[in-house]
Amino acid sequence: MKFFVDTADVGEIxxxxxxxxxxxxxxxxxxxxxxxxxxFEVVAEICQVVEGPVSAEVAATEFDAMLAEGRKLxxxxxxxxxxxxxxxxxxxxxxxxxxxxxxxxxxxxxxxxQAILAAxxxxxxxSPFIGRLDDIAMDGMQLIEDICDIYVNYxxxxxxxxxxxxxxxxxxxxxxxxGADVATIPPNVxxxxxxxxxxxxxxxxxxxxxxxxxxxxx
Numbered sequence: 001m002k003f004f005v006d007t008a009d010v011g012e013i014x015x016x017x018x019x020x021x022x023x024x025x026x027x028x029x030x031x032x033x034x035x036x037x038x039x040f041e042v043v044a045e046i047c048q049v050v051e052g053p054v055s056a057e058v059a060a061t062e063f064d065a066m067l068a069e070g071r072k073l074x075x076x077x078x079x080x081x082x083x084x085x086x087x088x089x090x091x092x093x094x095x096x097x098x099x100x101x102x103x104x105x106x107x108x109x110x111x112x113x114q115a116i117l118a119a120x121x122x123x124x125x126x127s128p129f130i131g132r133l134d135d136i137a138m139d140g141m142q143l144i145e146d147i148c149d150i151y152v153n154y155x156x157x158x159x160x161x162x163x164x165x166x167x168x169x170x171x172x173x174x175x176x177x178x179g180a181d182v183a184t185i186p187p188n189v190x191x192x193x194x195x196x197x198x199x200x201x202x203x204x205x206x207x208x209x210x211x212x213x214x215x216x217x218x
Contacts, residue, residue, distance in 0.1 A: 131165030
């Protein structure tokens with residue numbers, strides 16, 4: 001499974017990239033706005049830090065403007081994935097950008113039928129929002145399972161399932177078991193994957209025993 005981080009905080013992205021865990025980044029207008037910096041400067045800097053796909057989202061809702069914005073975003077760097085909403089205009093834009101050789105992340109997916117449409121439009125990634133479905137008492141992870149089951153039936157579908165709106169490490173584990181291609185994860189959740197009390201206790205015991213020897217490796 002690929003790990004993307006869902007943030008526009010360049011410092012956080014650099015730290016995660018240094019671990020070797022990071023395969024890409026997803027951003028949206030809200031995340032970039034939190035930085036208080038120029039949108040294009042932030043996205044360009046992220047693209048320099050991460051070799052993998054960096055999703056940058058259009059703000060327009062009509063096809064012509066959406067396509068123009070998408071092409072401008074794609075010009076920032078070769079690893080940009082233009083993020084478009086799962087609307088008629090969004091999928092039309094997806095088809096056009098894919099024809100240009102641009103990676104496209106179709107976002108705000110909430111049904112398997114929508115995911116089929118995105119795959120047929122040539123999306124590089126489909127982003128089902130599992131947390132928002134869970135919020136309204138629906139089963140977000142069931143949607144991931146449905147999409148994965150459908151996609152595997154059709155070898156011509158090359159769209160990767162990118163699990164979005166992740167809230168906990170359990171979401172990542174379940175998505176991996178199902179076979180999702182990518183999880184885009186908030187930084188705090190990604191860092192929490194390291195944590196286990198037995199790891200902490202074991203390390204403390206090893207260090208205590210080593211200190212008793214009075215020796216030094218360096």
